[in-house]
Amino acid sequence: MKLSRRRFLEVSSKGTMCLGLGSPFLMPQHVSAQDKNIPSGKGLDHLEFQEPQEEPELLKEAMFYTPLDELRVQCNLCPWECAVADQERGTCGVRENRQGKYYTLVHSRPCAAHVDPIEKKPLFHYLPGSLAFSIATAGCNIECKFCQNWDIAQVRPEQVKSYYLPPEGVMDIALRYECQTIAYTYSEPVVFYEYVYDSAQHARQSGIGNVIISNGFIKKAPLVELCQYLTGVKIDLKAFTEKFYREICRGQLQPVLNTLETLRDLGIWYEIVVLIVPTLNDNRQEIQDMSHWIYQELGSQVPVHFSRFHPMYKINNLPPTPVKTIEMARNIALETGLQYVYVGNLVGHPGESTYCPGCGKRIIHRIGYHIESVELDETGHCQHCQYQIPGVWSAKQLTL
Incomplete structure (x- = not known):
């Protein structure tokens, strides 16, 4: 199946590109056509997809x-x-x-694919301003009642349109559209583990990075095995109580904390995102406990993003998170000793930017997903005081 340049422009102008409607791309609900950040002349006019092969060939x-x-x-x-x-x-x-x-049942069968700025993941200490070829298949191993992409994450493979894209094809598209990274995202990469594993192997051989955007609900052995091909991880820490995980996410907290400790031990780059949901996980004491645990167990330099909730999926009876609540969470984390604490879903807020702990200057200026300036060298040193900022700052760090 070929998407002509004219068709791409037609679909983009409508703000959605959906596999289920006959186009080879699904744009998840939180992705807008204006965010694509595809460089001029880098349209999708040469992309070709195939219908999934008949069983058992694809198994x-x-x-x-x-x-x-x-x-x-x-x-x-x-x-x-x-x-x-x-x-x-x-x-x-x-x-x-x-x-x-x-x-x-989902190997080589993405139901969503898109070119995103890496800041959308969000990863803020990872090649600022670069592009990530983002893919997903159906499925998840927990069920968050506020799931942004429930229409692909909370369904079975036969309930959503998918296309055939083998691992080598994933790598080829990333190269074609000058994406330095492949992001496995939108749904849950743990459940399409084999597809991630094979695609990541191909990509790393060509110097392309791989990041997973995950709930962290995975056992240690497969996580360690996969991390040898990953260059970054973003973990959604849903809350800091088992009650929230059990009642709101149909999951468990402790395995996610175990995952974060494993990532710490492996030395791979990772960042944490916490969606603050009014009345459910916005308690000051819980945020203090979470921040203290991160500081004590993971260290002061792991980036933590506190994001604003908007009504979604099964939680439509709560308002968006007040800005003051997000700012409270950020301030608590900073007071605890965490050095890189961000706000999410608050475009233009000063908390989107990165500040040097050494001299206090703003060294990465962000407005939404747009990078205004980066005042770091390629090794991550502040250009003002030479303080070392942790992260992935150069393509050299993507090579095996």
């Missing part, structure tokens, strides 16, 4: 599972550790047991 055996008796299997990818009977699927809905072998 790929899953990684990280254990065969059990009576043709059952146990999945060892995420903390649910699903025991799955023959012809059944795990909690994620995208991994299926077929006669004692576990298969992923």
Whole structure:
């Protein structure tokens, strides 16, 4: 399937590009056509997609599972550790047991693809102003009642339009559109683990970075295995209580904290995002406890983003988060000792920018997803006082 330049412009002008409507791209709800940041002349006029192949050609055996008796299997990818009977699927809905072998149903089957600024992920200490080729498949292993992309994350593969794009094709598109990074995002990369793993291997061989935008609900062994091909991770820390995770996200907090500690130990670059939802996780004491844990266990230099909630999915009875609440959370984290604390979904707020802990000067000026200026050298040193700012600042850091 080929998307002509004329068709691309027609679809872009409508603000949505949707696989399910016959175009090879789905633009998730929080992505606007004006945000694409595709350089002039870099349209999608040469992109070609195919319909998914018939089974079993597209099936790929899953990684990280254990065969059990009576043709059952146990999945060892995420903390649910699903025991799955023959012809059944795990909690994620995208991994299926077929006669004692576990298969992923979404390998090479993206339902969403887009060129984004890396700031949209958000990753603020990672190649500022660069582009990321962003892809997703159907599925997730938890269910947040405020999910932004519920129409792809909270469905099974057969419920959303997808196209065939193998790992080498992912790499080719990233190269074609001068994307320094591939981002596995929008839904949950953990559930399309094998697709991420294979695509990341191909990309790193060509000097392209790989980042996952994840809920962090993954077991240690697969996380460690995948991180050898990743150059960055963004973790959504939903809240700091098991009650919130259990009742609002159908998940668990402790495995996410374990993931953050593993990322710390591995030395890979990672950032944390906390969506502040009014009355549910905006308690001052909870934010203090969270900030203290991050400072004590992860250190002062991990970037933390406090983002503003807007009514979405199953939570439509709450208002957007007050700006003062986001500012309160940021101030608490800064007072705790965290050095890089940001606000999200507040375009133009000073808290979008990066300030040097050494001299206090603004060294990365952001307005929304736009970079006004960067006053760092390629090794991440402040141009004013030479203070070392942690992060991924050069393409050299993407090479294996």
